[in-house]
Amino acid sequence: MPDAETAIQLDRVSRQYTMGGATIRAVNDVSLSIAGNEFLALLGSSGSGKSTLLNLIAGLDRPTSGSITAQGQNLAELTSIELARYRCNTIGMVFQSFNLLPRMTLEENIELPLRLAEVDRGERPRRVREALERVRLTHRLGHRPTELSGGEQQRVAIARALVNRPKILLADEPTGNLDSATGEAILSLLHDVQRQLGMTIVMVTHERPLAERYADRLAIMGDGKLLSASEAGNEGA
Amino acid sequence: MKPRDLSDLAFRNLREAILRNALTTLGVAVGVASLVAMLSLGVGLQELASKRLSQSGLFDTIFVTPKNNFRGMGRPQREVQSDTPPRTLDEDARKEIEKLPNVIEVYPQVRFFTEVRFNNKPFATVVAGMPESSRNSGSFDGMQGNFFSSPTANEAILQIEFAKDLSEKPASLIGQDLVLRYAERQALPANDDSSTPSGEPSGGFSVVPKELRLKIVGIVETEPAAGYGGYGNARLLMPLSTASTLRAAQVNDLRDIVRDNTANKTTYPSLSVRAKSPSQVEALEVSIKSMGFAAFSLLDASKSLRTFFSVFDLLLGIFGSLALAVATLGIVNTLVMAILERRREIGVLKALGAADSDVQQLFFVEAGVMGLFGGFFGVLFGWLLGRAITFGTNVYLKRQNLNPIELSSVPWWLVIAAIVFAILVSLAAGLYPASRAAKLNPVDALRYE
Numbered sequence: 001m002p003d004a005e006t007a008i009q010l011d012r013v014s015r016q017y018t019m020g021g022a023t024i025r026a027v028n029d030v031s032l033s034i035a036g037n038e039f040l041a042l043l044g045s046s047g048s049g050k051s052t053l054l055n056l057i058a059g060l061d062r063p064t065s066g067s068i069t070a071q072g073q074n075l076a077e078l079t080s081i082e083l084a085r086y087r088c089n090t091i092g093m094v095f096q097s098f099n100l101l102p103r104m105t106l107e108e109n110i111e112l113p114l115r116l117a118e119v120d121r122g123e124r125p126r127r128v129r130e131a132l133e134r135v136r137l138t139h140r141l142g143h144r145p146t147e148l149s150g151g152e153q154q155r156v157a158i159a160r161a162l163v164n165r166p167k168i169l170l171a172d173e174p175t176g177n178l179d180s181a182t183g184e185a186i187l188s189l190l191h192d193v194q195r196q197l198g199m200t201i202v203m204v205t206h207e208r209p210l211a212e213r214y215a216d217r218l219a220i221m222g223d224g225k226l227l228s229a230s231e232a233g234n235e236g237a
Numbered sequence: 238m239k240p241r242d243l244s245d246l247a248f249r250n251l252r253e254a255i256l257r258n259a260l261t262t263l264g265v266a267v268g269v270a271s272l273v274a275m276l277s278l279g280v281g282l283q284e285l286a287s288k289r290l291s292q293s294g295l296f297d298t299i300f301v302t303p304k305n306n307f308r309g310m311g312r313p314q315r316e317v318q319s320d321t322p323p324r325t326l327d328e329d330a331r332k333e334i335e336k337l338p339n340v341i342e343v344y345p346q347v348r349f350f351t352e353v354r355f356n357n358k359p360f361a362t363v364v365a366g367m368p369e370s371s372r373n374s375g376s377f378d379g380m381q382g383n384f385f386s387s388p389t390a391n392e393a394i395l396q397i398e399f400a401k402d403l404s405e406k407p408a409s410l411i412g413q414d415l416v417l418r419y420a421e422r423q424a425l426p427a428n429d430d431s432s433t434p435s436g437e438p439s440g441g442f443s444v445v446p447k448e449l450r451l452k453i454v455g456i457v458e459t460e461p462a463a464g465y466g467g468y469g470n471a472r473l474l475m476p477l478s479t480a481s482t483l484r485a486a487q488v489n490d491l492r493d494i495v496r497d498n499t500a501n502k503t504t505y506p507s508l509s510v511r512a513k514s515p516s517q518v519e520a521l522e523v524s525i526k527s528m529g530f531a532a533f534s535l536l537d538a539s540k541s542l543r544t545f546f547s548v549f550d551l552l553l554g555i556f557g558s559l560a561l562a563v564a565t566l567g568i569v570n571t572l573v574m575a576i577l578e579r580r581r582e583i584g585v586l587k588a589l590g591a592a593d594s595d596v597q598q599l600f601f602v603e604a605g606v607m608g609l610f611g612g613f614f615g616v617l618f619g620w621l622l623g624r625a626i627t628f629g630t631n632v633y634l635k636r637q638n639l640n641p642i643e644l645s646s647v648p649w650w651l652v653i654a655a656i657v658f659a660i661l662v663s664l665a666a667g668l669y670p671a672s673r674a675a676k677l678n679p680v681d682a683l684r685y686e
Binding site for chain 1: 239241242245248249251386490582584585586587588589590591592593594597679680683
């Protein structure tokens with residue numbers, strides 16, 4: 001159930017690149033309002049600009065024009081250090097290729113955002129355990145990511161994204177590297193997390209059936225523009 | 238990020254690419270080692286030269302003579318350009334000089350040429366009185382036997398050359414007695430002139446042969462009483478107080494008699510003034526000259542020696558630094574490679590909330606840690622290298638029947654300075670890679686496979 005309060009507000013956001021003299025409008029004049037506690041799926045074909053839009057919301061990139069407000073913060077007004085803090089504390093990110101650091105154990109991977117947020121050392125083990133319980137993976141803490149299956153790795157990545165208790169979770173094709181059964185399990189997990197923690201989730205995907213099942217709303221992009229945003233017919237899993 | 242987390246991550250990163258980072262660190266270590274080895278040779282040679290000079294007893298000593306002294310019989314009296322009138326070097330003058338700042342002691346030179354009988358055989362040599370303070374001057378370090386048991390003991394320390402004349406086994410001489418046959422001055426009561434240390438009035442003196450039995454307590458290989466002004470190196474050393482009581486006729490006596498001394502006081506042919514440190518010698522020399530005496534020191538020699546070693550050290554330092562400069566390029570290379578390799582990781586860190594400064598500091602700390610280890614091992618290698626050179630040199634010296642020397646010296650300041658220098662150089666090498674890593678665009682970095 002989306003809250004009335006707006007978590008993310010996009011106002012006429014554009015992002016252009018110049019490549020070899022040509023201007024590419026990766027995101028073109030997108031306005032979108034995402035409510036708190038909403039699970040939004042961003043759909044679209046490859047190159048439609050959905051990942052660029054997600055990076056803009058994540059504060060990894062800045063729009064060429066337009067404004068993005070997340071949890072009351074206008075990202076355009078933040079300095080690069082404040083933006084880093086925003087990514088650390090307000091945002092959690094999950095990627096298609098998991099992006100776990102292969103040289104660290106699961107525990108260390110999940111601890112990384114706590115280090116960056118300068119969370120007290122004594123507090124960290126508890127927070128790591130809490131995040132792992134959330135993704136139902138409490139064994140194999142000392143293993144390295146490569147010793148895990150894809151689905152398990154993605155669970156660890158979700159735990160890492162949750163460990164700093166962010167308000168917004170951004171997922172870039174989280175099921176893209178997984179078989180359909182595992183993908184569905186991951187989406188089910190995200191859905192549960194969103195319900196339990198009251199988070200806002202923005203997920204980029206091109207698996208429409210899954211999105212329809214688990215997301216509250218679908219936003220469809222094409223050629224950098226927002227084509228439509230409609231209620232998903234999700235049955236609330 | 239907190240410093241501890243930063244260093245945790247840095248160490249982890251260094252451990253992961255252990256071979257490459259170890260090789261880079263080894264490069265730094267070799268650079269530091271060459272620098273340390275070069276400088277330790279410079280420092281060691283300087284210490285060696287200074288030590289030899291100070292053992293000669295001349296380094297912090299000023300020799301004071303009356304201004305109208307003859308430089309030698311038959312030579313014209315040297316005119317000293319000065320507006321202060323010449324003064325007699327008497328007991329008052331001695332006390333006055335003693336009160337000058339930074340003076341440790343002032344003692345007369347007692348030195349005479351005489352005959353020594355050992356095993357009923359005569360030997361001719363120069364005898365010198367040694368002040369009690371010379372015990373700690375370094376001249377007697379490493380001697381065989383002991384220093385004089387008391388300042389007034391009837392004991393002798395032999396210089397090794399003289400000891401070899403007396404016996405083929407110099408060490409066996411310790412504990413044996415020898416007889417000093419000398420000429421004692423006995424004052425003539427004709428007029429009130431004085432020329433003897435004991436101060437009795439005399440218009441001249443007669444010379445009476447005397448004997449004194451001395452026990453040999455030590456043998457020294459250095460030259461604690463190296464000669465100056467034509468006295469010759471003393472080969473038989475005895476306590477200054479004992480030597481003074483002998484009232485042995487000295488080289489200067491005759492000329493002092495010839496000279497018109499009217500004051501009824503003890504006069505000295507020369508005094509030795511020991512300064513607290515060589516750096517005070519110059520000022521002290523000026524004060525003594527302004528009192529109306531002639532003063533002489535080897536300060537100028539030591540000055541040019543120091544200039545020489547400064548330039549020598551600089552040259553050695555430059556050669557040593559060349560290797561370190563090459564090592565610096567190694568650090569830059571390693572870290573730039575690490576950026577390429579860890580591009581994705583940097584992107585992930587930034588996506589998780591690392592600020593540019595966190596990434597920069599991480600690379601910076603990695604460079605600093607390589608510098609720290611490189612510096613540490615470099616000092617160790619450098620020290621070993623110095624030892625090896627010293628060892629090799631001493632093997633050679635031994636074959637030439639020469640005494641071993643300490644060729645290289647690694648003082649604490651060099652250890653600390655080398656490690657600090659290695660860290661600073663490494664940090665400088667880390668500047669460019671660190672800022673490049675910090676500027677990495679996270680979106681591009683995450684896309685990088």
